[in-house]
Amino acid sequence: MKQDIYIPVRCLSLEKTLFSGQSFRWEKKDEHLFFGISGRKELFVRQEENGITLLSVDEEDVPYWYHYFDLGTDYDAILNRFQDETLKKTIQIHYGLRILRQQPYETLITFILSQNNNMKRIRGLVSRLCETWGEPLSNGYAFPSPLKLYQLTEEDFAPVRAGFRTKYLIDATNKVVLRDVDLYGISSLSYEEGKKELLKIRGVGEKVADCVLLFGFYKMEAFPKDVWIKRALARYYPNGLPKSVIPYAGIAQQYLFEYIRSCEEKESLPTF
DNA sequence: ACCCAGGGTAACT
DNA sequence: AGTTACCATGGG
Numbered sequence: 001m002k003q004d005i006y007i008p009v010r011c012l013s014l015e016k017t018l019f020s021g022q023s024f025r026w027e028k029k030d031e032h033l034f035f036g037i038s039g040r041k042e043l044f045v046r047q048e049e050n051g052i053t054l055l056s057v058d059e060e061d062v063p064y065w066y067h068y069f070d071l072g073t074d075y076d077a078i079l080n081r082f083q084d085e086t087l088k089k090t091i092q093i094h095y096g097l098r099i100l101r102q103q104p105y106e107t108l109i110t111f112i113l114s115q116n117n118n119m120k121r122i123r124g125l126v127s128r129l130c131e132t133w134g135e136p137l138s139n140g141y142a143f144p145s146p147l148k149l150y151q152l153t154e155e156d157f158a159p160v161r162a163g164f165r166t167k168y169l170i171d172a173t174n175k176v177v178l179r180d181v182d183l184y185g186i187s188s189l190s191y192e193e194g195k196k197e198l199l200k201i202r203g204v205g206e207k208v209a210d211c212v213l214l215f216g217f218y219k220m221e222a223f224p225k226d227v228w229i230k231r232a233l234a235r236y237y238p239n240g241l242p243k244s245v246i247p248y249a250g251i252a253q254q255y256l257f258e259y260i261r262s263c264e265e266k267e268s269l270p271t272f
Numbered sequence: 273a274c275c276c277a278g279g280g281t282a283a284c285t
Numbered sequence: 286a287g288t289t290a291c292c293a294t295g296g297g
Contacts (some may be wrong), residue, residue: 163293
């Protein structure tokens with residue numbers, strides 16, 4: 001039985017959360033309506049005043065999306081730890097931004113594809129990967145499973161047009177399927193041990209590993225340093241982040257990412 | 273035509 | 286341990 005489920009929640013802006021460069025599988029349908037796919041599940045979701053409405057959703061899928069949007073976490077309590085001037089300003093502007101709890105393999109592959117690439121093109125790569133190798137759903141395509149992509153060749157991925165990233169994608173899938181990398185075991189590992197595991201994959205370095213740990217495993221101390229975050233650190237935190245921020249550095253990172261990217265004085269920023 | 277993009281690797285000092 | 290050219294591709 002499909003039905004609309006309204007869930008009240010504070011501090012959740014779908015617009016900010018879904019288009020903040022952590023997921024590449026969401027579309028904006030109109031002012032308040034969004035459509036996206038996670039794994040093999042599709043969702044239409046509407047922004048409400050004080051919450052969201054899951055539209056025409058199977059009752060058994062509600063816990064999945066509750067977990068995906070991390071609705072059990074009190075974001076106000078976390079954001080209250082951010083008391084320095086810069087972070088307070090980022091929260092003022094980008095309040096409602098959250099970290100999604102995405103699927104590990106999906107996150108691993110999309111962030112391998114993200115390297116030395118821009119967000120618009122990453123969306124294109126991910127969508128072509130799903131269209132080529134993912135199962136068709138009602139309104140789009142599922143993210144292909146590791147077994148589905150296992151033993152595919154570079155030519156099989158040609159339609160994706162991922163360039164030099166294709167061989168990394170292949171290596172990641174091989175290692176996950178053959179258990180050279182125990183991807184799903186990372187859930188029960190510490191941040192450091194999980195990172196060590198991910199770094200076994202070719203094409204996965206510090207930054208991509210941190211993205212996977214943060215967006216795919218919800219390790220909130222992970223702090224991915226892309227070119228934008230490096231600019232923000234150089235500019236606002238030459239001496240590092242405040243102590244109280246460290247345990248939730250990943251969330252601070254996401255706010256800083258949005259903030260520095262929307263900064264109008266781009267010309268004055270170092271390029272790294 | 274040129275520069276850059278939610279970087280990583282290999283080959284250098 | 287810290288730099289640097291190179292990697293495919295396409296948008297601005």
